Amino acid sequence: MPMNAVNTARPTYPGVYVEELPSSARTISTVTTSVTAFVGHTRRGPLNEPVRVTSFTEFERRFGGLSSRSAVGYAAHQFFGNGGTVAVIVRVARSGSGRAACVTLESTEGHSESPVLEVHAKEPGGWGNGLRVAVDYDTPRPDDTFNLRVYDAKGAARESFTGLSMDASHGRHAPTVINAGSRLIRVEAVGEGRPDPSGTVSKPFGHELPNLAVDLTVKIGEVEREFTLHDPDCDGEAPSTVTELALLLERKLRALPDAPGRHAFAGAEVTAFGRRLQVVAGSTDPEDVVRFVGECANDLGLEASVNPPVFPLEGGEDGEAPGPGDLIGSEADKTGIQALRDVEDVNLLVLPELAAYESTDDAVTVVSAAQRLCEERRIFLLVDAPGTWVSVDTARAGLAAFDAVRGNHAGLYFPHLQLTDPITGRLRAFPPSGAVAGVYARTDSERGVWKAPAGTEARLAGVHSLTVALTDRETGLLNPLGVNCLRTMPMVGPLVWGARTLEGSDALDSEWKYVPVRRLALHVEESLRRGLQWVVFEPNDENLWQQIRLGASSYLHTLFRQGAFKGGTPREAYFVKCDRDTTTDEDIANGVVNVLVGFAPVRPAEFVIVSIQQTSGQFEL
Known part of the structure; x- marks a missing residue:
């Protein structure tokens, strides 16, 4: 453990002197595992700019909350509802659409x-x-x-x-x-001068106020009222300052009867500034313009400048939902999913709009681009089954379209979820990726990234039912093809019942068959990459190699003790090799240091076989 150095004094008496020295060991910290990026259409928010949110309340504030046109809004809502804690939102709109008010x-x-x-x-x-x-x-x-x-x-x-x-x-x-x-x-x-103030602004009053015992007529919108500005018998001494006049006029206006259901007179505000008054209706309806009419109002200078109480912004138009090209975006301009290239901590990627695409080919095109990004940035992609997969037969028939994108940085989930729409209160179908991402986050927090986000602990909170009720036999048809099924189990309810990557088809026999194995490897790779940054430009010798071995072994041993690897001893669970065998003289001459790290992952128990033998006779206990 590193300690701060302490300079001891020159020894002056016989005894033991203690000095703290800085440790040469460098620790490797673990990185995040379940920060989830959502890319697609939202009601509002900055375009193509990643924004980190830590709750759905913050999502509502920054991106406008739920909208029938935004699959991202619902996915984020389900993510946080299932245990998600941190999301990165990238708002994308169809190119050329949308206007700011x-x-x-x-x-x-x-x-x-x-x-x-x-x-x-x-x-x-x-x-x-x-x-x-x-x-x-x-x-x-x-x-x-x-x-x-x-x-x-x-x-x-x-x-x-x-x-x-x-x-x-x-x-x-x-x-x-x-x-x-x-x-x-x-x-x-766009010009010179100040913008005019809201409401009605008087002309400047002189050093002495005029006679205020006058009858005034005021109109707010279509409502007209008459009142006496200052009645000596009721109001006492007349105001002597503009501020006192403002208070009197405000009190008089607020006492006038409003139109039914309106607050224009009751909430009126009168402000004194300099030698002038500003009168504003007590509403934010642009039609509630305050107008004083008649000779008395003109004598008091209350007809000088008349504006609405507020100036409304207009002309804003929502952008259309992004197409495949908009979602893929431009790497040079950092748009679409490419906007995530500058974000360090993103572990999962969700694209909920793809499930609604009429063309599966378009969805596959986006998945292909997303997987390339995921491979470069060590991200895992959650792919929704197309909305056209309404049965096991349609799923098996449509799966061939994904053969071109059978990578190990993605997992496919089927079927869709039936939830109550918070906007309409009615039951409707949603793609599962948002809720599944929340299950990933919850599992990582409770058990670790090496635990499969599936099983009886992977319950889908808030889900009423599934669009396709799968049996054991039907699950057995899809699971070997690399499709992660969602099931409804007695006493538990809807849950995730599969943990394979898109490369997890039995026919492919991939070493990255399982989601937790792939994600654990990504976690280890990214932690080591960041934790070994200090190595750059250090002398490439045995001292450096020893420090690398020490730091990497300490990090892997921590994971071993937490249950991330199989094996009864550290030697069986992992190894770190960095020496003359991995780094040759030629490597040293070229400024290269090679570190070889291996670990034995814990694979999920998909098939639990219980053998039962019937016997006759008695057992002794």
């Missing part, structure tokens, strides 16, 4: 109306049509700066940016501050 804020400060600030939803999609922005000048410098607030469709305040300026040299330059801090919008300056 926007609104252009204008300015009349220069006595002519002109656009000054474009506000766009941060990401494309119809979700942005629910955003509203409000502007006010209630700042320490009301003649130069402004505040901008973002609301959702329900009127809840989501973000606030204060003291903004349109001057690019200002420390609170609006585009710089908002674009760096907002998760909902981005803005672009």
Whole structure:
């Protein structure tokens, strides 16, 4: 165990002196095993940008939650419901589809109306049509700066940016501050001047307020009301400051009767800034514009600037579901599944949209590209059976299409799941990969990556039934072909009942036949790759080889004690070889050090055979 060095003093008395020295041993830490990437269509979120989420609540906040058009949303929901803890979401849309909602804020400060600030939803999609922005000048410098607030469709305040300026040299330059801090919008300056404030803004009052004992008529939307601004008999002494006037006017407006079911008058807000007033209706309905009419209102300067209470973003359009080419993406542009190339900790990949493809060939094309990525990045792919596989016969007939992609970095699962749709409350079918990924994560956490994610412990939580009820005989037809069956067992319910890779067909006789063996190897490979990074540029000699052997053996011994390998002793379970036999003089001259690691994996017990013999006579106990 490494310890910090301590410099002891020069010995001055007879006795024992203790000094801590740093250890030369380097530990190898285990890496993650069940971080799952979901790639496909979502309601919202950044396009082609991997985002890590640790709960479905966070998924809802970042990607909009469930949608009837998003298989990824349901898969993520089932993943977390079955024990998943960390997911990486990559939103993909069909190329050229989808638009971000926007609104252009204008300015009349220069006595002519002109656009000054474009506000766009941060990401494309119809979700942005629910955003509203409000502007006010209630700042320490009301003649130069402004505040901008973002609301959702329900009127809840989501973000606030204060003291903004349109001057690019200002420390609170609006585009710089908002674009760096907002998760909902981005803005672009398109002109000079500040955006006009929301609601009705008065002209500046003089140093002394005018006579306030006047009758005013106010309209909000189609509702018109009359009231006396200041009644000395009821209101007492007249306001002497603009702030006091704002409080009086707000109280008067809130006392007026609203239209049935509305909150426009009851929630009205009046703010004083500088020598002016801003009057905003108490709703986020853009139609609820506050208008003061009549000569008295004009005398008070309440007809100066009239705007809606909020400026709604419009024109957002959801992108269409991605096609095969969009999912595969571009390695150069890091789009689609290729966006995962820069993500270190991804262990499982789920592509739930493939099950709905009408063409199995298109699905196989994506699976082929995904497997290439998985082989390069040490990821395991969970493949959903096509939705057209509605029986054992259709599954056996359609399996030939996957012969071209029978790799050992993927597993195929059949049939689909029957769950209650949280949106409609009705039972419907879903591809199983999201729930199965959750079972993988739960099994890894409880037992280890070397335990097959199948069996009575691999129960599928929340699943009502399966689209195809498989018998033992039917499972026996599919299992030898490398299809992982989902079964419903008495007293347990729906569960995973298979643990073979796509290369796990009996006919192929692959050493990577089983999912836990393949995943354990990936886990060991990635842990050693990261844990031996320190070796680069070290002197390539016996001292280095000894440290490599020590570190790798210590790591493998930990796995052995946890039950990852078979064998009664470490010698039977694993070995590490790094010496003159693996690294020759020519290798040393070329800067190469070769490490040979071997381990004996524990293979799952697929077939448990119980032999029963009938005997006659009595047994002595």
